[in-house]
Amino acid sequence: MNADQFPRDETLAQLYQRLQAEADAAYRASPFSALSTDYFNRFSRDPDARPADGETWIDSSLRPFGKVYPERSRRTQDRLRSGQAWKLMLPDDLSPLGKRMAEHLLDFMARCMNVRLALEQRPRANLTTGFPHAITLLDRDGGEPATPSSFTITAMNDRVLAAGRDPAGLRDAVVSLVDTFGLRQAPALRCGSQTFTPKLAVRLGAIPWLGSHKDAVFMGYNAVLLNEAQFPTTCASLYAISTSDAIPELAARRRPEVLAAISAGARAARDYGMKCYIRLDTVDKFRPDDPLFDAHPDIRGSLTCKADGNYSLCTEHPLVRRYLCESVAGLFREVPELDGIVIIVGGEAFYHCYMRPYGVEHGETNCPRCARSDAETVVANLCNAIAEAAREGKPTAEIIIWLYSAQVWSADRNQEQLIARLKPGAAVLTEVEKDETLEKPGGLTKLLWDYSIDMTGLGSRARQQLAACNRVGIPIYFKSEPELSFEAPRLPNVPCIDRWLDRAEALAASGAKGSFVFPAFKPFHATSSGEVYKFASWVPAPDKEDLLQRFAARIAGRQAGPHLREAWRAVSQAIPFSPDLPPYYLGPYYFGPGHPMIADLNAKVPQTFYGKHLFAAESTASDGLKDVPGFLTNARADSGNVNAVGESYRQMExxxxxAAAEIRTAQPLVPDRCRSMFGSEASTILWFYHTARTHANFYESCQCRSAWAEFAAHPKPEDAERARALHSRWIKVLENEKENAEAALPLMAADMRLDYYFGTDHTYRHGVDVIRAKLELVEREISEYLPALWRRYEAAVKDHEKGDFTAESAENAE
Known part of the structure; x- marks a missing residue:
């Protein structure tokens, strides 16, 4: 381990900046960065693919007469004998967005399908029914006339016509063409005509890590959260983007470069016809002796988080309210392409005096001004004032009120009282599953205190909030992670693709205005789980099993695809056996095979297993820089009986x-062209397996340790055989775990996405160092500690037989 990974004199801002630069460099060097830096890198043409009956086959070469496939029908043979090279045909008045998408289609066909289409333009009137031996793109007269963004794709023997109802419809038609060719692994379309209509008006996603707006479009999104690609904490500070002079002392917090980055991102989004949003926060609070309070002592809000914590500004004070409103209105004037702002008013991010006040009861505050009111009134006043200000800057602007962890102040579980007070210009964002509970076998109760893929549909809180919004005519959006689930938070994505597709279908059928599918904790890796959402977003939607079979074949090749499909199925079946969501980034569910077994409770755990929870800096910067342990010393049983919890993890294993066996079977069958995409799937599935195995071994080892303490406290000759069996089992568990960690080490070395060091809102030592340190510990436990325990136990038993057993003998046996 490098002792200088966290220099003592490094500030939080310096640490964030350094980690981001190191993460970007490591990711660029990773083979898996290909998935997010260019969406088209995941596609390739199957060299063995052949035209099927009823398909339109697109080719750019003149096929010699008579070179046919004798097994095909006369109709197919005639089409292949045509001797016509295909083109991409555009109307001469095509919109800028249409031209941009045409360029991407040309690029995709050349790079991924080995088809080089000549580009031609003709008068629109000549292209209404397509053009012979051409893919024709139209940005009107397709789709459903009453449904924006809808489109129609028609494939005939000698032509393909993709027509949008509008430019956005054509954009999505090109995305659909790319997906169809990609899943077919060949430039072929089934003959016929199909109109597609969107199930949701807004499908918001994130820009993939080191990728572009183009990649977000082809991932299936029509809206983007700009700051996900711009800021390491996934939020922009309101103080940084403010142009208000209402409180002159805050001008020092301005960062014009942040506003410039937002403006550039918004313009790029608009080039693709995408809606664009920005997350804002006021996390940077104020020390009690901040000079701001010398000039304006009465704007001091609540003391937050702890006795020596920082102060927020009181949003009920007229001067603070003016500053906030001018800042928001100014943002929309400076960036007119911006469609909305997202603010968390629940348990973090955008502070008011009922958010995390120190030393008061639930629903109370230590701010004297706000204490005269109540939480719902104070929060509603803030939201409505900002919404009104936003519409002064832009009449169609939307302020999206994210209710994440609002239970810390809310008078009701579903925040219905707050929703009832919201006014036009405000909308609600809420999570699909957060704060729900699931009953599990063995009498376990699993609290979904954060993101989980165990519940794929809408929970009761989400349904009640949807109803509350409908009653007052306020739009609602549902939030889902695209890749993260706290059943296994170190993975770049949790590869239970069946369940992610179920989640996508639930979002699409929810009745909400839209879905917000973006990562709140880490970069977007643009993996299979993030990609699969779009397939459920349209009417008609593909058959689920057929889609997953073709999706797996596209990723792994035709021979290996069925094995990948079965691996996804097994992972999806494993998720419901997860008995709980442990605390953030703590224990085997996070460290996986890097987690120590802690057979000896008295042994000092090396500093290698400590890290920094950077997110804790929301309280104070010093909290984010503290060294904190990433390991557990005892098995957790918050959800119920520890034996049932341990058995649940063993069932997951x-x-x-x-799933791991299917991956190993598939590996030699994967063609070279699919290695990168399959490698991404294999790495995550195998690491998840090793993680569950560690979790089960840790629980069993802790149970062995507890049972051993009973034998050691009362060492009787009649118990010696049972003690020996327990001791032997304990050694076998640790040997199993040593083998598990050894097998996992090459995975960690090969995939930086697994590295604990690159945690984004937290960081530990590098994963390879952690696993090696764990192996040293477990080897000592196997070869030194457990044998010594047995020797002491045998001596205590002999003392008991001789009648010499004392309290000191029992202590030695333990």
Missing amino acids: RLLAR
């Missing part, structure tokens, strides 16, 4: 072992 069994199912994930099936």
